[in-house]
Amino acid sequence: MMIMLCSAQAAASEGWETYKSRFLQADGRIIDTANKNVSHTEGQGYAMLLAVHYSDRATFDKLWQWTNTTLRDKQNGLFIWRYNPAAANPTGDKNNASDGDILVAWALQRAAEKWQNPAYQQQSDAIQKAIIAHDVIRYAGRTVMLPGAQGFNKTSYVVLNPSYFLFPAFQAFAKRSHLQVWTTLINDSFAMLSDMRFGTSGLPLDWVAMNADGSMAPATGWPPRFSYDAIRVPLYIAWYDAQSLRLVPFQAFWQHYPRQATPAWIDVLSNTPAGYNMNGGLLAVRDLTMGETTYINDRLPADSDYYSASLQLLTNMAYEESR
Template sequence: MGLLVASVLAGSADRGSWSLWERYAERFISGDGRVVEQGPGSRTTSGGQAYALFFALVAGDRATFDRLLLWTEDNLAQGDLARSLPAQQWGRAESRGSWGVLDASSAADADLWLAYSLLEAGRLWNAPDYARKATAVLSLMDEREVADLPGLGPMLLPGPEGFEVEKGRAWRLNPSHLPPQLLRRLASVGVGGRWGQILASAGRLQRTLAKRGLAPDWILYRTGAGFEDDPIGGTQGSHDAIRVYLWSATLSRRDPLWASWLESTRGLTPFCSGADTVPEQIDVRSGLSSGRGPPGFTAVALVQAAARGERGLTERLARRLQSTRRDGLFGEPPAHYDQNLALFALGHRESRYRFAADGRLVTAWERR
């Protein structure tokens, strides 16, 4: 039995060094704190920066955290997170032959993870400046990325523009942008926005998903009609939706929403039971699946199975995931997004971090 399989089944690992994080940092993070999503253009996204900040905090790696934060603020937020939300994409513009912001619009899911990581870093490292930055980011988000949807209430939109459609009668939403543990934490501290109301709105969306037990990448909310299939994204669940299963599996069992959230994502593991593979796409309406998901999907299905007490499936998925490991990372070549999913999933399964009932981050290093 490999070390990964053993640690997954035990629900714990060596609380010292985190080899997956260390290999990730070596492969994807430059010396100045830029997360390079290797591929055409060597782009950087605000989401990649925000996730890396969270993992650095989980690892207790403050030096890397500070480098990531400095690069993010200087290059994506015009040098001041109190005034600008991070641009969502940075890289080489072939048209002008120079490096810089490629898409200046903000991405709400990245902003949420950035603010949460800063807030918890301020608490865990007793560093008020991080918390002040978090409050500033949250206030900007409330101002620019939150809309009051008739009949639903305040809701976090995917970004400041482009998601209100049909002349203000409908809105496109992304369920994976609403991790309940983060919303719970922001609501409990009461800073920078209407997060308790947004959590309630997210709960209503999740109850809609519970009817099928599957998550789509996108969903539409229409005034007077409620939630509907998205006319652009359709009924497919894939690279966005996989995170919905991740958030439900890592939610605290003491959270009031835990049972309902897990119930709303019950449809994933049955697809994995036969061949121990995870489909890349699932049509939430027809229930038909297609493709073979990459290693990151396997990591998410693994923690879903573990959260449901499906020990046999958990072990089989752990073995499959282990078979994709090359030089400490997953996949060949290792895709950036897959490593993010694996860091979230395995970090939680190995008890490197947990979310408390109020959404606080609990790390292994603070418990030593």
């Protein structure tokens, strides 16, 4: 038993070490290798979560220091969403991405619990307060997480990204703070997801417009796809509740395809699938959703880019926490 345990720990550590060797810069910046090596708060938050999971405090501190020093917006307490090393001003776009803010705050809270560090929790509490102040609104009778503080509330409608509904993080924030807003966000986000079932597949889109009467429509400016954003919706649902019936629409869609011949995305309105299949992190999310957990691991394929590798490790993390 001890030999098997040590072997599992070694494999887990190897997966994390591989991830760091590919995507972590010496200064604590995670690079998006499929997107000109830019960095996002999303990537910083993902890596911070993984560092806590793998008990790597030194890396966690490096990630957090770079994020806090380079991306923190002192005007609102949130984080500038993108860092472009090729630009004269790498943080020229001052808008935030609410999922990145949430991920960073969640990682800090988990770090505070794991390493008994009150300073991490104080930082997380401050970010959570800023998220509520700048990213959360009441609209069409619901409490809504906007994708960012600027540009998504069009008055007559709001633009939403359902993959920013980070249910397990909301749950953790509610447990810590006892603020009703987090529980309301969970309930209202699930209600909105139920209304975001488009086409014959009944799947959500990457980007959705919610009108003032609460009705949903494809957001203009983005392809009407269940794709690289929305793939995270079933991941976060399963992470919140592995037995959730809200996974059924995704299971019903994917069961029509053999595992290794599942299209990477689908145009939900035309019912046209991608011309290539899932692999890496996308396939890991499918496996978790379908209950095909024997495939789930953190051994990263040699060709994994940043996003695929992140999804794979996060899926493995979600699965381990559900066992």
